[in-house]
Amino acid sequence: MTVTTQPSGPELADVHAIVEQVWSSFLGDEEPLLPRYADAAEEGTPAFPAEHVWSAAVSVHGGWTGTVTVELSSSVAQSLTRLMLAMEDEPLDDAEVADAVGELVNMIGGNIKSLMPGPSALTLPVVAAGRAAHSSELAEVARFDAMWNGEPVRISVHAPQS
């Protein structure tokens, strides 16, 4: 008997391509996003070297079910908010940063959804100050780590444990 299970997650190369396109479209290509792959010697997840972090997540439900999460250092979050709002020196409030980070995960999550079997629906983004927490029922199925301006950016995809 054949048991069909959902494909666990997207290909890392596709996730990379999507993040790269979102990044270069809205944040310019003067400062490239540099991929950072886990050191072979390093056990498990590489460190996320930032003190202040923003995180945002969208969920996909339907033909494929999972969660797409973006985590970035506060300084990356501020920079991308300024670039998207075309603001230079004016002070930013948290609502503006949350909005921009939410739109970032919406764009990445929506494109990751289209890599997976559909039809599926995308939730509105949930944004938080601090690292993302994941339910124990979800397992990480893809992760893309990068550095931008010397600060960390992480995109991870979680799906139900099969």
Next chain:
Amino acid sequence: MAPASFQLIAALVLRETSIIYEPRKEYLVEARLHPLAAQAGCASVDAYVQMLSINPVERRKAIDALTINETSWFRDNAPYQAFTETMLPALMANRTERRHLSIWSAACSSGQEAYSIAMLLDQHLPAGWTADILATDVSTAMLTRVENGRYSQVEMNRGLPATSLVKYFTRAGSEWEIVPALRKMVRTRHLNLAEPFPVIGTFDLVLLRNVLIYFDQPTKHGILRRMHQHVASDGYLLLGSSETTLDLPADLHAMWDREQIGRVQAHRPAGGLTVPRPSSTTFSAALTGARP
């Protein structure tokens, strides 16, 4: 990268494409030229920039690399409109027996021009007609892209009507892939326009758009001279919108008639008839520039 090299390259790009590279983009210019410099065997980007002043092929590659986001589907719209509304009906009227059209996308880059034409042929060619599109480029990497027929999401957004996107492409991972029916219409071949052309035959439409700007005057003239025998006597040659007022020597000027079609100026072999002539006639006209 030396400031002088950056100034040289910025001036070149500005002159050829009207794109402005500000000094703060030095990093970007260096990042894009570095692989080309290495490929060309230059020890540095500075040395490569020096080479550009004497090497038109490298100059074109460099400008391509620096204007990498400039390729759109149906670029400039007007030539494609002129094709469906005027050129295609006229060509078909003269080919009711052969029922076949040949088109050449010279300097095809990543293939948007060739596939845009393929989409229009799919929509407008009546049943029983066939067409082939030859896509040539000096870059084999570009030819591979055309053969793969795969485009990123960002490329798909550039000027492609949504109805055509859903009709002619399927999702392939993070990319979109052209449907087999259109891909079959397009064949690729490596060709350097600056050198004598191989035996490629005659075409009903030649698209030579936004490429002459990369060549110096004598090379441009040589290309337009050689091109003459590859355009059917009732065919069309389309140049880029900024390339139609080229200063040509008298004999070369006389080789081409200019015809305004909407907002587009088409070049047609001078003295062309409304019915195809034997190719030898076309050939001698090409050599002498004389009207029969």
Next chain:
Amino acid sequence: MTESPMTQRAMIIDDSKAMRSILRRIVSGLSFETAEAAHGQEALDQMEAGFMPDLCLIDWNMPVMDGYTFITEVRKRPEWRNITLMMVTTESEQGQIVKALAAGAHEYVIKPFTPDAIVEKLELLGLVSKGVLA
């Protein structure tokens, strides 16, 4: 901005202020007068109140009323038939594009996009003439 019958109007409908800001800069640069709404219902309310757009740029996933519902609502009103509707969304499955076009969207831009992509689509739609940025 002085009121002139020649000035085209654009309604930008997206729940993200950052995205509305990006789109506003692009269409303002094309001389559109703009209004913004955070969801479909807010856009409908502004249209009822008198801001009649020539063009709507519409996100799909939004609270209160999503972009797909907004399109079907606009298409129920014959007096609004001249409004050009363009989706600008991260929804990128072929099926979603087909669905939006069938509901009455004229064009579809997938996020992420570059400013050129918006300009070229508006050229295709005949809302912007070629070379306006030159």
